[in-house]
Amino acid sequence: MAVLIPQKVEQVLFAYENELKCTFNNKIFGVYIYNSVTLGNFDDSKSDIDFLTIINEDFDDVDLKKLKLIHQKLLNAYKYASKMEGMYIRIDKVGKGNDEIPPYVYFSNKKLHEYGYYDINSVTWWMLRNYGVAIKSPSISNLQLNIEWKNVITNMNYNINCYWKRKLENKFIFITDYWIEFSILTLCRILYTFENNKITSKTEAAKFAANMMVNEKYKMIISEALRIRTGASKKSLYKGRVDRLRDARDFVENIIIYCNDKYNLI
Incomplete structure (x- = not known):
């Protein structure tokens, strides 16, 4: 390559x-x-x-x-x-x-x-x-790396069902720009990995996830995370951080539930 x-x-x-x-x-x-x-x-x-x-x-x-x-x-x-x-x-x-x-x-x-x-x-x-x-x-x-795809999936399973579930226990962790970008784009990447059996960049994974979303608030929080990452605009898409925090938490929880249900995790 x-x-x-x-x-x-x-x-x-x-x-x-x-x-x-x-x-x-x-x-x-x-x-x-x-x-x-x-x-x-x-x-x-x-x-x-x-x-x-x-x-x-x-x-x-x-x-x-x-x-x-x-x-x-x-x-x-x-x-x-x-x-x-x-x-x-x-x-x-x-x-x-x-x-x-x-x-x-x-x-x-x-x-x-x-x-x-x-x-x-x-x-x-x-x-x-x-x-x-x-x-x-x-x-x-x-x-001589003997890593199989199932090892990657096991790691992704741990990420969503241990690491990110624990993060959801903190009600205010998603208040900052850093955590909006990191959490949303990471969960998009995990979703992309499960859906496509390969790994891509966070930006490409976010675009893929946005196209999957039906709920407009999920599309909006993905756009907000991309705005922060790319620096395309200094102005948030949200009027307040509390609304943004709520959508971020909902998005993370939704991706966890979706992956667990579709791919029989846990």
């Missing part, structure tokens, strides 16, 4: 890969990207540059100091380095989820985290296997 990576993204990724290999040599197995960049849906203002760096052995304290310097050097030199979000996973942990591996190093919000958990799950590995791109690194096929 030929993927056209935006030049400014490519510049920072090539610089990153080169710094890693020059500093750590054989400790680095390979650098890979996935999600919006490789789906051809990179948005300058909203998209992250999602990466997975596979390492042959763990970093020690000295290595971590060097790694911090690499990221800081990139942040100083490249605008798009601030969009990098990713994890450093040992090669013998490839294909496993957060519940199966010890804490790992990850980079998020322009900061290197030396110990913790981030975005490792079946969806991550499936996206890497099917849409990932190697950055001057061994082919992704060398990672």
Whole structure:
């Protein structure tokens, strides 16, 4: 699959890969990207540059100091380095989820985290296997990822019936622009995944979901989420945040019920 990576993204990724290999040599197995960049849906203002760096052995304290310097050097030199979000996973942990591996190093919000958990799950590995791109690194096929679609569906089931049901318990979580965008577009993406047996960008999933909706208030909350994401207008489609909050909660609950009923989840 030929993927056209935006030049400014490519510049920072090539610089990153080169710094890693020059500093750590054989400790680095390979650098890979996935999600919006490789789906051809990179948005300058909203998209992250999602990466997975596979390492042959763990970093020690000295290595971590060097790694911090690499990221800081990139942040100083490249605008798009601030969009990098990713994890450093040992090669013998490839294909496993957060519940199966010890804490790992990850980079998020322009900061290197030396110990913790981030975005490792079946969806991550499936996206890497099917849409990932190697950055001057061994082919992704060398990672021998044995992720099946049923693993992705299990992850989506957990998302809606655990994560999002818990979020609904908080009556005011959907009051902010951030949570409107994140919740509505994520649920649109989950709906798209169930309906089409594939994964797409949040923007494309939102367009698909809007076309499915009969209720006008659901179309409106999707449009509001897209407005926030794209920055098309600073003015909300809603007169007040309370009405918007109510529609967002109703939308999330509706998608949960719809997916559970149609796909026999739980």
